[in-house]
Amino acid sequence: MSHYDQGFWKWVKDNVDVAIAPVEGVKKAGALLSKGVAALSMVGIWNGSPKNEEGIPELHPQLKYFAQPGREAVIVFDQDGKIKTQASVTAARERLSDCFRQACCKVTCLAWETEEKGIDDAIAANGSQWFDEMWKKRGSKPKTVKLSRIEHDLPAWNEKSITDWLATLYEKKLIYEDRTKEWYLYGGQKEGVWSITSNESIERMLMTQMDNLLDESKKFNKQIYTAMKSVKESNRDKFEKKELLSQLKEQLIDYRSYKLRFVKDCRERLSRVVLIDKFVSKSDPNLIPMANGVLDLQDRILHPHSPKNHYTSALPYEYAPNTPYQPIKEWLIEMLEGDLSLVEVVRAYLHGVVTGRCDWQKYLELIGPGGSGKSTLIRLAIALVGFENVHNTTFKKLEKSNFETASIKDKRLVVITDAERYTGDVSTLKALTEQDTLPYEKKRQQATGGFKPTCMVILAANENIKTSDSS
Structure with a gap:
C-alpha cells in the first residue's frame, strides 16, 4: 500500500x-x-x-x-x-x-x-x-436489510410508562411522605436541601418533562419519516420497499397531546412509586449543612451535598473559616452590660440554633424594654440560619390555632414575640421544647398525624411572662 x-x-x-x-x-x-x-x-x-x-x-x-x-x-x-x-x-x-x-x-x-x-x-x-x-453473490439491487431498532430511552405514551420514566428521572430527588401527604423535592429551592413542594408545583414540573418528551418524540419520528422517504425514493422493488417501510412504521412513537387529568393521574401514580412512611431529617450536631457543602465540625472538612443526607434546611451562607466574629461578641458584651456569663449563654444558644441542638430541650427567653437589643439579637439569630428556616408566631396563635404547628415542621428556629401579653396554657410550647409529637394539620386538608419538631425557640417580651402553667 x-x-x-x-x-x-x-x-x-x-x-x-x-x-x-x-x-x-x-x-x-x-x-x-x-x-x-x-x-x-x-x-x-x-x-x-x-x-x-x-x-x-x-x-x-x-x-x-x-x-x-x-x-x-x-x-x-x-x-x-x-x-x-x-x-x-x-x-x-x-x-x-x-x-x-x-x-x-x-x-x-x-x-x-x-x-x-x-x-x-x-x-x-x-x-x-x-x-x-x-x-x-453481488447483485444489481441492494439486499433487504433487517433494521435494528433505533436506540432511545423514550417511554410509551401511557400512564404507567410515563410514570416509570419520571420515577427514573427523579430517582433519589423526589419523595412522597405517607404520614403527612407531602412532596419533598431535592434541590428544588436550594442546593443540598429537600423542600416541601405543593401538588401544583409537582404537576407543573411533570408538565415540563412531558412537553420535553413530546418534543423528543417528534424529533425521533422525524428521523423515521426521513428514512421512509429515502426507501420510497430508492430503486428497490415494491415488495422490498413494503418490507422496509413496515419495519420503520413499527418504530414510530405513538405520542399524543395530554390533558391536565392525565398529569394528575401520573402524579398520583408517581406518589405511590416514591412513597415512604416518614421523612426523617438528618440530625447530627457535628454536621452543619451550608450553602457550599456540609461542614463536619470535628475535623472542619467540608463535604459535598448529597440527597442521602435528607436535610430540610441549610445555612444561607458559605463556609468561610477565616471570617472574623469579634464585632458580634463586642456587641453582645455591650448589650448585656458587660455580663460575660450571659454573653456566653447567648453565644452557646446561638451555637445551638446553628447546629440544631433541639436535644437540649431549652428555649431562650429575652426580656427587656424596647431598644434593649432584643430585636437585634433575634435578627442575628434569623440571619444565622436564614429567614426561610425560621417561623415567627405568637403565643396565642401557637396555643390556640389548630394549624399553627404545621408551619413549624422542618424549621430550625421558632421566634415567639409579644410573649408577655399571653396568660393562658403553654402546653404546645412545652411539647415544642421537649420534642414531643406535634399535630400536623393544614386548612382544607385532612389531618395526617404528627411530627417531632427539630427547632430551637426564642421568646421575646417586654416583661416577665405570666401563664396559667406554673411548671
Missing part, C-alpha cells in the same frame, strides 16, 4: 470488464484491494456524487475517470442497522447509483448478513473464502 502505483490503475482504466468498487474510507479500500478488488476510496458517502453549481449531482472526477460505458460499479457502503444512518446511506447510495447509470455503467451492490458494519471488519472476522462467496 505504501508503494507508488506501477500501472495498476492504468490497467483498470484500459480494461472495462474490471469492476470498480467505490467505498468510504482508505481502510475499507485497502481491505478490498488486498482481495484483488479495484476499490476507490471516498471521503464520506456523499462525496462520490457532489452537486454542481446548478445543484445537480455528478460523479467525482476520480470516479468519472473510470466510469466508462459497460463497466460494473460495485457500491460497497456500510451495513448499518440504525435508522438515521440507514436513511443517509440509502439516499447516498441511490444518488451515486444514478450518476453511474447516467455514465452507462452497470451498478451492483455488495451486501452481507453478518453483524459487522464495515466491509473491512467483515473480511477480518469471516475470512477470504467468505468474501469470495459474497463477491460472487
